[in-house]
Amino acid sequence: MRTKNLLNELVNRENQDFFFTIMNHLPNPDKILRRTGKTIEAYRDLKNDPHVWSCIQSRKSGLLGLEYTIAQNNSDSIVVKFIEDIFNTLDINQIQRDILEAPLFGYQPIEVMWKQTEGQRKFLVPTGLIAKPQEWFFFDTKGNLKFKKSAVPEGIHPPPMKILNVQYEPDYLNPYGHSLLSKCYWAVTFKNGGIKFWVNFTEKYGMPIILGNYTRGASSEEIQNLADVLADMAEDSVIVSPSDINIEMKEAVRFSSISLYKELIKFCNAEISKAILSQTLTTEIEMGSLAASQTHFKIRKDVILSDIKLVEKTLNKLIQWIVELNFGNIQCPSFKLILNDSDNSQKIERDLKISQTGMIRLTKKYWMNSYGFNEDEILEL
Known part of the structure; x- marks a missing residue:
């Protein structure tokens, strides 16, 4: 049996579409954009909707209130201090906001601005991270990010360690990721239409x-x-x-039509909430059971945990670049967001019970990775 055929990819994008293979340009497969003929800027306009904006702020606020730490991960303490000093100079809050644009649009390119320090030993350190508009970039048929340039129709690959490409649930067919605002497009469109008809109705029948x-x-x-x-x-x-x-x-004669407009807008808002927050109760407080409330808040916590992983993955990639540029290929510390004690209470209680049994000993590394302690903060008894 020949193994040569097993070592190569058999089915790929180049085999499927000759035109895009020649252009080396993979179009965004988003169905809304394709059917309407619009660009991703149309999703940015959706932020003008008050309910969409409220849901976005609610989702981001669940993460932005968390503190962070630089976990040592068996790396050199000098490297940890170096990373901590750099992160203290960066606007971490704004960087996290920019990273969380990726779930809304599917992807978010962020350019890293570097500078060389002065002194006997020169270091390359980031001075800022700038989120760039998604429409300035595209993916080629191999799924690599490229930025557009007027004189270069095939686009240009960004240099290594220059663009942090944050993607939300990308796959082989769609490296552009899945946009949550895409899921809100028709709900916002129908809602605006309903409000327009409601205003006309009010003008016509609201006055005596x-x-x-x-x-x-x-x-x-x-x-x-x-x-x-x-x-x-x-x-x-x-x-x-x-x-x-x-x-x-x-x-004026009162019609039952007014309730139809209210129900339409209410339904559209609920669909928007489900698309962005995966639930509705935290933005639309109504009468309901305690069990339903707990279920909704558990879903919200799951969304926050998902966003935490996305932010940590992105900033850990940045840390990897910093360490590689300045110290070479060595063990890297990691960026970790710390959940509130109320969120960690069950895990803390479990870990304490396990430790008190004396049958299982939790290692120093476990405490560092789970709770963000540094090595010098743990005293072994």
Whole structure:
């Protein structure tokens, strides 16, 4: 049996689409963008919706309130101190916000701005991380990120250690990742349409109808003058008329249609909440059982944990670059976000019970990795 055929990839993108193979440009397979003919900028416009913005802020705030630590991971203490000093100069809060744009758009390229320090030994350190617009980038048929340039239609590969490419649930078919805002597109569109019709409905039926009675022998000019006066009354709520002209105000007939608009908007908001937060209760407080509330908050915690992994993975890639550029291929410390004590209470209680049995001894490395302790903060008894 020949093993040569086993060592090569048999089925790939180049075999499937000749045109894109020639251009070496893999288009974004997002169905919304393809069907509407729009670019990813259309998703950025969705942030103008108050409920979308509220959900985004709610999702990000679940992570932004957490503190972080640089875990040693058996790396040299000098390297740990070096990384800590660098991270103290960076706007970690804004960097985390930028990283969390990836779930919204599917991917988020972040450019690392480096500078060389002065002194006897020169170091390369990041001075800032800048999130760049997604539409400035694309993926080639091999799934590699490239940035667009007007004079280079095939695009340019960014240099190594320059662009942190944050992707949310990418796969072989879709290196652009899965956009949560894509899932909100039609909900926001239908919601805006419902609000537009609701406003028209309110203008038409929200104001009372002003009825002016004129005598049968009135001329066309007199009738028109009366109509003009009534129109002015609708604006100013003031009218002066002769005693022989009868003016009445009748309430507009109420229709059940108003409840349809409310239900449509409520439904669309619920769909938006589910797309971004995976649940609805934390943004739409209503009467409900305690069990339902606990389920929703557990889902929210799971979303936060997912975002934590995304942020940690991205910043640990940055740490890897820093260490490699300045110290070579050695063990790297890691960036870890620390959950609140209330979130860790069950795990802490379990670990204490295990330790107290005396049958299992949790290692120093376990305490460092689980709770973010540094080696010099743990005193062995």
